[in-house]
Amino acid sequence: xxxxxxxxxxxxxxxxxxxxxxxxxxxxxxxxxxxxxxxxxxxxxxxxxxxxxxxxxxxxxxxxxxxxxxxxxxxxxxxxxxxxxxxxxxxxxxxxxxxxxxxxxxxxxxxxxxxxxxxxxxxxx
Amino acid sequence: xxxxxxxxxxxxxxxxxxxxxxxxxxxxxxxxxxxxxxxxxxxxxxxxxxxxxxxxxxxxxxxxxxxxxxxxxxxxxxxxxxxxxxxxxxxxxxxxxxxxxxxxxxxxxxxxxxxxxxxxxxxxxxxxxxxxxxxxxxxxxxxxxxxxxxxxxxxxxxxxxxxxxxxxxxxxxxxxxxxxxxxxxxxxxxxxxxxxxxxxxxxxxxxxxxxxxxxxxxxxxxxxxxxxxxxxxxxxxxxxxxxxxxxxxxxxxxxxxxxxxxxxxxxxxxxxxxxxxxxxxxxxxxxxxxxxxxxxxxxxxxxxxxxxxxxxxxxxxxxxxxxxxxxxxxxxxxxxxxxxxxxxxxxxxxxxxxxxxxxxxxxxxxxxxxxxxxxxxxxxxxxxxxxxxxx
Numbered sequence: 001x002x003x004x005x006x007x008x009x010x011x012x013x014x015x016x017x018x019x020x021x022x023x024x025x026x027x028x029x030x031x032x033x034x035x036x037x038x039x040x041x042x043x044x045x046x047x048x049x050x051x052x053x054x055x056x057x058x059x060x061x062x063x064x065x066x067x068x069x070x071x072x073x074x075x076x077x078x079x080x081x082x083x084x085x086x087x088x089x090x091x092x093x094x095x096x097x098x099x100x101x102x103x104x105x106x107x108x109x110x111x112x113x114x115x116x117x118x119x120x121x122x123x124x125x
Numbered sequence: 126x127x128x129x130x131x132x133x134x135x136x137x138x139x140x141x142x143x144x145x146x147x148x149x150x151x152x153x154x155x156x157x158x159x160x161x162x163x164x165x166x167x168x169x170x171x172x173x174x175x176x177x178x179x180x181x182x183x184x185x186x187x188x189x190x191x192x193x194x195x196x197x198x199x200x201x202x203x204x205x206x207x208x209x210x211x212x213x214x215x216x217x218x219x220x221x222x223x224x225x226x227x228x229x230x231x232x233x234x235x236x237x238x239x240x241x242x243x244x245x246x247x248x249x250x251x252x253x254x255x256x257x258x259x260x261x262x263x264x265x266x267x268x269x270x271x272x273x274x275x276x277x278x279x280x281x282x283x284x285x286x287x288x289x290x291x292x293x294x295x296x297x298x299x300x301x302x303x304x305x306x307x308x309x310x311x312x313x314x315x316x317x318x319x320x321x322x323x324x325x326x327x328x329x330x331x332x333x334x335x336x337x338x339x340x341x342x343x344x345x346x347x348x349x350x351x352x353x354x355x356x357x358x359x360x361x362x363x364x365x366x367x368x369x370x371x372x373x374x375x376x377x378x379x380x381x382x383x384x385x386x387x388x389x390x391x392x393x394x395x396x397x398x399x400x401x402x403x404x405x406x407x408x409x410x411x412x413x414x415x416x417x418x419x420x421x422x423x424x425x426x427x428x429x430x431x432x433x434x435x436x437x438x439x440x441x442x443x444x445x446x447x448x449x450x451x452x453x454x455x456x457x458x459x460x461x462x463x464x465x466x467x468x469x470x471x472x473x474x475x476x477x478x479x480x481x482x483x484x485x486x487x488x489x490x491x492x493x494x495x496x497x498x499x500x501x502x503x504x505x506x507x508x509x510x511x512x513x514x515x516x
Binding site: 003004005006007009010011012014016018019020022023025026027029030031032033034036038039040041042043044048052053054056060061063064066068070072074077078081082083084085086088089094096098099102103106110113117122123124 | 140142144145147148149197198199200201202203205206207217218221222223224225229238239240241242247248264268269271277280281284285287291292295296298299300302303320337338358360362363364366367382397429434435438439442443450453454457458460461462463464468505510
C-alpha cells in the first residue's frame with residue numbers, strides 16, 4: 001500500500017517538474033524583446049474598455065451549487081456501488097434492502113434536482 | 126525488475142529507481158503519443174476537408190509535431206502588463222501535472238501497470254478534476270475579458286459534465302464490484318466487455334468525456350469565433366504549448382480510459398487474460414483501441430458544429446443525469462443476479478450478463494425515446510400555438 005502511494009508520489013514529483021523544466025528551457029532559448037504595445041492586453045486590436053471583472057450570469061453560480069450537491073452524492077454512491085453486489089447477493093437469496101436505502105437517498109437528491117428544474121434554475125437565459 | 130535492481134542496492138533504493146524509471150517511461154510514452162495525435166488530427170481533419178494536411182517535414186509530414194515543438198520552444202513569451210504575474214505563470218504549471226498523473230493507474234497488460242490502486246477510478250476522476258482549477262487560474266490571472274469568459278465557460282461546462290461522466294461509471298463499478306482498473310479489466314474477461322453490458326452508459330460516458338476535454342462539438346470554452354481562444358488567449362510561446370499539451374494528453378487519456386473501462390482494455394477477444402500472447406501484445410492492443418476513440422473524436426470535430434451554450438447545459442442536467450440515474454437503478458437490480466449466476470455456474474455468467482443487460486438497456490432506450498418524443502411533441506405544439514418562441 002505504502003509502495004503504491006510512493007509511486008504516485010514519485011510520479012507526481014516528475015509530473016510537477018516536467019512543466020517547470022520545459023518552461024525553464026524555453027526561458028533560456030527564447031528571445032526577449034518586450035514592448036509596451038506587445039505587452040498590452042489582446043482584445044482583437046481594440047483598446048480595452050472598462051475593467052475585466054465584469055458581471056457574470058448568476059447561472060454559473062447556480063450550476064456550481066447543484067454540482068457540489070451531486071458530486072458529494074457521487075462520492076457517497078461510489079463506495080455503495082463497490083459493495084452493493086456483494087451486499088445483495090450475500091447469504092442464501094437476494095436481499096434488496098441496501099438498494100431500497102440507496103433509492104431513498106437518491107430520491108431526496110433527485111427531488112432537489114426536480115425542484116431546481118421546476119424553479120427554472122437549470123434554464124440558461 | 127525491482128528484484129533485478131535489488132541485487133546491486135538496498136531494497137528501498139531499488140524500488141525508488143524502478144519507480145523513477147517507470148514514471149519517466151510513462152511520461153515519454155504519453156508525450157510521444159500526444160505528439161502523434163496532433164499529427165493524426167491534422168492529417169485526418171485535412172482529409173475530411175478535402176485537403177492533404179501536413180506533408181512537408183519528413184515522410185507524410187510525420188516530423189511536423191517535432192518541428193512545431195522546436196518552434197514553440199524558441200518562441201518569444203509575452204506576459205501582458207495587465208496580468209497578475211504570479212497567477213498568470215501558475216496557470217500552465219497547474220494544468221499539466223494532472224494530465225500526466227492520471228496515466229499512473231492505467232493498466233497496459235496484466236503485469237504492466239504503474240500502480241493498481243484499489244481506488245483507481247476514483248483517483249483518476251479526482252486528479253482529472255483539478256484541471257478545472259488550472260483553467261480558472263489561467264483565465265483569471267490573464268486579466269483579459271475573453272480569457273475570463275472562456276475560463277468561466279470552461280468551469281461551468283467541465284463541472285456539469287463531470288456529474289454524468291462519473292454517474293455513467295457507477296454502473297460499471299457496480300457490476301465489477303471494484304474501483305481497481307485491473308479488477309475492472311479482469312471482470313470484463315469474465316462477463317464480456319462493458320460496452321455490451323452498458324451500451325447506454327457507454328454513449329453517455331463518451332459524450333461527457335468529450336465535453337470534459339473541451340473537444341468539438343463542446344469547445345465553447347475556446348470558441349475561436351467568439352472569444353479568440355478562451356482561457357489561453359494571453360498565453361504565448363511554451364506557456365501556450367503547455368495548455369495545448371495538457372489538452373491533447375487529456376484526449377489521449379480519456380480515450381485510453383474509455384478503451385479500458387468499456388472495450389476490455391488490453392484484452393484480445395477470446396484470449397485468456399493470463400495468456401503469454403495477451404501479456405506481450407496487451408499494450409499494443411490497448412493503444413489500438415485508444416486510437417479508435419481518438420479517431421472518433423477527430424471525426425466528430427470534422428463533422429459537427431459547436432453546440433449552443435443553453436443546449437449544452439440543459440443536455441447535461443436534464444438528459445444525461447436522469448438517464449444515468451435510471452441506468453444505475455437497473456444495474457442495481459440486475460448486478461446481484463449476475464453475481465449469483467457467476468458463483469453458481471461460471472460458464473453461464475457471460476451469456477446471462479450480456480442478455481439481461483442488453484434487455485434492460487433496450488427497455489431503457491424505449492423509455493428514453495418515448496419521453497423525448499412526448500417532450501418534443503409538446504414543445505412543437507406550444508411553438509405552433511405561439512405561446513413560446515422557437516429555440
